[in-house]
Amino acid sequence: MAVVIETKELLETIAASLVAGIGITVVFSIAIWGAARFVDLSVSERRLAAIGAAIVGITGLLATLAAAGFGLAVMMSE
């Protein structure tokens, strides 16, 4: 049965899915957190903190775009 089910591919798929699925949600959520905090902090005129939030948000967005690009590369390579 182990041969029939292709255990190695199955375990790799589970591990990669967990890492990629949770990872992309986390980095995109960090991007949104940064954007939301930037708006709030800008309104309350805390410029330094707002810049910090913007940097966090942009980093999250770049990580998300990199993950999406990697996904596209995976698709193209198959």
Added chain:
Amino acid sequence: MSAEVILIIVVGTALVFDFTNGFHDTANVVATSISTRAASPQVAVAFAAILNFVGAFISISVAATVANEVVDAAVVTPTVVFAGLIGAIAWNLATWYFGLPSSSSHALIGGVVGSAIAASGFDAVLADGVVGKVLTPAVVAPLLAFLVAGISIGIVYRIVGKQRPGTVTRGYRFGQIVSGGMLALAHGTNDAQKTMGIITLALIANGSLPEGADPPFWVIFSAAAAIALGTYSGGWRIIRTTGTRIIKMDAAQGFSAQGAGAAVILSSTHFGFPLSTTHVINGGVMGAGAGKRLSAVRWGVAGNIMMAWLLTLPAAAAIGALTYGVTHIFGDGAAGPVLVSIVALALTAAAFVRRARQAPVPVS
């Protein structure tokens, strides 16, 4: 002459299956985006149709169709393929009629398995292939997507739960456009290939192409066009089930379900363990609901969907076997496939007319 007629009928039926595949699976790509108002229904289906079309050109590695791994290739004749396609189309239309998302790939496999059994007996079925390529993925896909989406939504609420809802909702709606686009591309790449593979195999069996040939451009283009047209037509009944009837979704849940879906499908493609897009997306939607609150999932609707998944293989197989039997009554010529095609077209038209007379389906 008879062989050419059967070939034309098989090619036409494969393209009709491809259309129903796109039509049936539109929900996988657009349902969550429409439900959370990330995109309007018309824009979402047009976007999905274009990306399905583009996706079909990304890869043409059709060395083996899934059907070849579950039945003995020696028993697969154009008539067996035709009967299998009719079984798959019939099941796709039946589940659409009742608004149930089910796997088009499993319907195709079931149809071909049934017609192969009718043609050559149970020895024609490769049991290892059925377990490894159909039954195991059918269990793994929804559970894995459920787990990924459920964990993801828990983390999402911890990260952005205390932020302004307006910015957060707009952000996740934007994210859904990107994750939906990835899903549409992956769907076009995976599913259009099944039709390309079937048409190519039929052309090879007929001697129109040499053994091991790649699909000609007209096959790639017509398969891409059929799945894109089907997607654009939009299976609104299934969109409504996936988008609004399983859970009442917010934008973060929509993104978690789609992000989980895209990640699981791409991972499975990369590691060679293909999973059904339908099972993945619906598992993701249930996970995104259960991750917020178990009672947020309408388990009755989820149960109906799972029942349809359980029935897909045997039901499509039964229709495939019946179709082969009816076709065989008229001998090995083209008369059987021609007659069955006419009856199938009439029944399909009747189903569409009956549904069209009913009230339009609200989708968001």
